[in-house]
Amino acid sequence: MQKAPVKLIDEEGKRVDGREWNELRPIKIEVGVLNNADGSAYIEHGKNKILAAVYGPKEAHPRHLTLPDRALLRCRYHMAPFSVEERKSPAPSRREIELSKVIREALEPAIFLEHYPRTAIDLFIEILQADGGTRCAGITVASLALADAGIPMRDLVVACAAGKVDNKIVLDLNDIEDKEGEADVPVAFMPNLNAVTLLQMDGTLTPEEFEQAINLAIEGCKRIYKMQKEALKARYLAIKREVEEQ
């Protein structure tokens, strides 16, 4: 006996959380939240709560782990045991290992790794609460942590997913939509260079639907990119304002 299918989009075109097909979940970003890390940032994207921190560039020991001509970016995407409905074991799952890899590969093209040979940059992404789209929000917040650490970058990397839910192409899937929907397409993008640095899909889409989805995801990326820049400038603008008021 199969479960009755969950209706994800109602007759008025509203989704389970009341959003329109092209509406992003609410996003809040803060840069420079941890004292010890060289760079850090925090994001709340819908119910996702994600913290990113960067240490480096620094010499790595043992020496043979580093590369002679560029910095080595090491990335750890990890979910806290209490981040999901059913407690998750703290040991890295296969999914976390795959995500750590694709997230690292999404950020590498942005960093001037060749400027710092023989060093390592450690990036930690901790998912404190998850509700679908964590790899995208993770990439968005990790870029800010890297910029906050003063690591030179070609562009900020921003990420957003689109997908197919109840036969409609929609933007920014939450957890239920990801689980029950027909397809999920996470995309990471460097807007100034028109560069797609992460692209995955699971589900089923016709080539035409895929083209719609990637276009929609990139549009979402561009909107979030504006918020990323605001968040990065925010601290300095606040101090400037403070000083002007004195």
Place this chain on the structure above:
Amino acid sequence: MTTPVTVSRVRRRQIAQLIANGMRLDGRGLTEYREIKIERGLIERAEGSAQVSLGRTIVLVGVKVGIGEPYSDRPNEGVLTVNSELVPLASPEFEAGPPGEESIELARVVDRGLRESKSIPLEELCIIPGKKVFIIFVDVYVLNHDGNLIDTSAMAALAALLNTKIFNYEVEDDEVIKIKPGFKPLPIRNYPIAVTLAEIDGKLVVDPWLDEEEVMNARITFTFDKDGNICAIQKGGGGFFTKEQVLEAMRIAREKSEELRKIVVEGL
């Protein structure tokens, strides 16, 4: 994870120059696959098996069928699990030990193709609802790495599943499973095929071999099902694609997937 630089600078330039002129070091065109050879059923102890060589890359997949408990949220479905091993003998870069990120990514991409295309109808693998189901173990064993493990593994997994047999059985008193003589083929409803392209100096090449993989900026894999739908996509490598390149890669991949599917599925 460090990737040692084994391709000399001269060779890198050679590869890039040839590709700029639409050719590759081994004489192939940009959208040509290496020679494909498939051997089926070579491991009799496994319920299904196939070995695919793509050029000099060799992947052996063995399928074992077991009985176990279903997942709690899918009590009436069988279980598919895909694992991969980059055994040390396959390449000087592979080390013994638990699967690393490359191996895990490989297994998960192959799994995604099979799962999202619903190639195995898991609802038909339920023995005692809520209690006992068939578990299909797909183990990908890379024997020689000369580039493009994803496409090779995906083809080998599909070919192995196509010759997998499950034993006949009878259920008594809703509890006891009695094995009866004879087998029937594992039901397969879809034939997912993965096609990987690499980006080298702005050009897209299909089926990158080892040296091209070292020189490439990034790779992208599209898995198509038999109806021309995409059921998995995976970008890999530390470079990037423009959106236009992504769409072009998709078009090329769709065409190539039909060619490969004929080879894997023909004669059955």
Place this chain on the structure above:
Amino acid sequence: MTTFYENREIVTPGDLLAEGDYKAGSNTYKLGNKIYASRPGLVEYNGKEVRVVALNAFYIPSVGDLVIGKVVEVNVNGWVVDINSPYSAILRASDVLERSFKPQRDELTEILDTGDLLIAKITSFDRTRAPTLTMRERGLGKITRGQIVKITPTKIPRVIGRKGSMINMLKKETGCRITVGQNGLILILGRRIEDERLAIQAIRKIEHEAHTSGLTDRVAEMIRREKMKEEIKQDAKSPRETNR
């Protein structure tokens, strides 16, 4: 030739700063004829050069830089020094001994041990090998007293100020000896602990407000205010004593 921001506007990595025949200054990069920011900071257009004054960046050694470091390792050749950079520096025994190291006669840990602080100059650096240091010049050597403040290295020029205006004001107003390392570390030596504390407070304010204007005056103002508060506190204490 076009520019896209106002001078000293805050920009972020990837922002297109200028297009045309410009030179890419620090914290920017050029693609074709477009210049982009590579770090968050304040953009500055200086004739044909476009640069970004970074709000935060780590220190990469430059030959001739004065740095403050901490010994982290002693080995047969000398010392490994943490200079607050992704790259650790080497101070050779021969630099300090002025002759080659003789294991039977020289005990390097007696000269500098792990944990010791020192002032040195960068003598060489290319990214394939560790930077090297010298302590041979006047003013260089082991640090024995004072307090160290660490700030983000990009703000060191602000602490020095144009033609030394800021650092000279700090020295005068606090009465402290202040040695500024290009690597973000600053050594403060005052006659009293209160003076040192005041200098540190001033430096922290400079770091916090580095990107604003009129800073030198505001910092001087703050120091004078704090000194007055200090004097009032002292006056409040002394009446009891003087009336004895």
